[in-house]
Amino acid sequence: MKLSTTLAMTGVAGAIAVAGLASPAQAATTAKAPACSVAKNKLVLQFAHGYVVGKKVDQPLSISTKSKKTCLLSGRPVVRLLNKKHKVIGVYQGAKGQALVGAGREAVFHLTFTTGGKHPFHPAYVRVTVSPKAGTFKTIRWTSNTPSSKKIKVGALKPWLD
Numbered sequence: 001m002k003l004s005t006t007l008a009m010t011g012v013a014g015a016i017a018v019a020g021l022a023s024p025a026q027a028a029t030t031a032k033a034p035a036c037s038v039a040k041n042k043l044v045l046q047f048a049h050g051y052v053v054g055k056k057v058d059q060p061l062s063i064s065t066k067s068k069k070t071c072l073l074s075g076r077p078v079v080r081l082l083n084k085k086h087k088v089i090g091v092y093q094g095a096k097g098q099a100l101v102g103a104g105r106e107a108v109f110h111l112t113f114t115t116g117g118k119h120p121f122h123p124a125y126v127r128v129t130v131s132p133k134a135g136t137f138k139t140i141r142w143t144s145n146t147p148s149s150k151k152i153k154v155g156a157l158k159p160w161l162d
Contacts, residue, residue: 036071036101038135043073043101045128045137048108050144055116059144061128062160063099063107063137070102075130077109079154081123082139089123090150097156106160117148130157 036043048060063073074097081090092111099107129136 033070033072033100033102036065036073036130036134038130038137041069041071041101042066043134043137045126045140047140047143052115052145055114055148057111057113057115057145057147059111059113060108061111061126063101063109063157065101068103070100070105072098073101073107073130073134073157074098075132075134075157077154077157078129078131079111079152080127080129081121081142081152082125082127083122084124086125086139090121090152092152092154094154095156097158099157099159107157108160109157110155111144112153112155113147113149113151115145115148119149121147121150123147 042065044064044066046062046064048062050057050059061077065071076096077094079092079094080088081092083089094109097109099105101107123142125139126142127136127139
């Protein structure tokens with residue numbers, strides 16, 4: 001089906017759904033939701049349960065809110081790993097993404113790294129900013145496995161699908 005025909009029949013939300021990106025309801029909700037602010041929307045970052053396969057770790061970090069209002073979190077997660085003295089020891093940037101955050105909705109992005117190397121990397125804390133406009137989360141303690149090197153991949157923001 002041509003995009004122009006789809007737009008005429010179903011509108012933008014329908015075109016997004018046909019493209020496989022979201023349901024019409026999700027696309028319409030995303031278009032209406034105001035942009036998230038870490039401070040204004042009381043967003044909370046936390047480590048979720050990580051998954052280890054061999055020497056590789058997939059470590060999700062979830063983003064929820066203490067607010068009852070839904071907002072759209074969009075941008076790139078920028079992850080700063082800190083040592084015990086809160087000095088930055090690594091900075092990693094993820095891809096652009098977006099997700100609705102609100103009652104019953106969370107966002108997530110993943111850190112992927114290996115473990116078991118000869119020269120382990122020992123982060124003590126994590127500070128995350130969602131750029132360009134959402135803001136910086138409260139620094140949290142590193143509670144995942146120890147990476148074997150500074151090679152850490154940061155994924156894009158996306159909806160948490162439980």
